[in-house]
Amino acid sequence: MKILGVVGSRRKKGNTSTLIQEALKPFKLNNIDTKLIFLDDYNISDCTGCEGCKETYKCVINDDMQQLYPDILEADAIILGSPAYFYNVSADMKAFIDRCYCFEIFDKEDRSVWMGLNEAIGGKYATVIAVSEQEKEEDMGFTAEAMSKSLEALGYRVVSTVKALHLFKAGEALNNNKVLEDANKAGEKLLKHLQLKEKVKAQISKNHL
Numbered sequence: 336m337k338i339l340g341v342v343g344s345r346r347k348k349g350n351t352s353t354l355i356q357e358a359l360k361p362f363k364l365n366n367i368d369t370k371l372i373f374l375d376d377y378n379i380s381d382c383t384g385c386e387g388c389k390e391t392y393k394c395v396i397n398d399d400m401q402q403l404y405p406d407i408l409e410a411d412a413i414i415l416g417s418p419a420y421f422y423n424v425s426a427d428m429k430a431f432i433d434r435c436y437c438f439e440i441f442d443k444e445d446r447s448v449w450m451g452l453n454e455a456i457g458g459k460y461a462t463v464i465a466v467s468e469q470e471k472e473e474d475m476g477f478t479a480e481a482m483s484k485s486l487e488a489l490g491y492r493v494v495s496t497v498k499a500l501h502l503f504k505a506g507e508a509l510n511n512n513k514v515l516e517d518a519n520k521a522g523e524k525l526l527k528h529l530q531l532k533e534k535v536k537a538q539i540s541k542n543h544l
């Protein structure tokens with residue numbers, strides 16, 4: 336089992352990074368392979384909309400995203416986290432999501448028929464963590480939904496969402512037990528889904544279903 340955490344903030348010791356690492360803790364406790372990536376460490380260009388990926392499901396842009404595609408494909412679950420930047424995800428997170436367009440598959444004759452690659456290769460799960468400075472949820476805007484809707488379109492089932500409000504300074508989340516607990520619980524819930532999936536798969540094979 337492999338879990339991928341993706342940090343959409345450039346503040347390495349910021350709140351998004353802190354909370355994603357907290358959500359990964361239950362996996363680490365269970366000796367499950369985790370990988371944490373900071374998008375800022377990669378040179379990821381914007382999707383050009385060239386549609387060059389549509390036959391192969393491989394993006395034709397040769398940049399650092401090519402290093403991340405295997406991580407995405409190998410992971411059984413993904414945790415996406417972003418600060419609210421003007422009511423939406425950070426530009427780094429938006430570029431990352433858009434470059435996953437190569438995993439979005441459309442029927443050639445009828446583009447209203449489409450699916451995420453994950454739907455074809457088997458169920459995958461996700462958690463979303465959105466962070467904002469203001470206290471009111473409305474000031475976070477679409478940050479969480481921009482990630483969860485995109486993940487759903489890519490065929491992930493989003494089983495937990497954390498909206499961490501009222502965090503401004505980098506690392507402030509470390510002093511906020513409530514958000515730390517929310518992130519940890521979100522990670523636990525994600526883990527439980529994966530464990531249930533393994534159990535069901537074992538039962539299916541045992542019972543020759």
Ligand SMILES: Cc1cc2nc3c(=O)[nH]c(=O)nc-3n(C[C@H](O)[C@H](O)[C@H](O)COP(=O)(O)O)c2cc1C
Pocket residue numbers: 344345346348349350351352417418419420421422423466467468469470474475476502503504505506
């Ligand atoms: C460019 C920019 C735009 C922001 N927009 C919002 C916003 O729309 N709503 C909000 O509540 N906070 C906003 N913030 C505050 C950040 O979301 C907040 O400081 C968050 O804790 C940063 O997370 P990080 O520590 O992971 O970088 C903005 C910050 C920046 C730098």
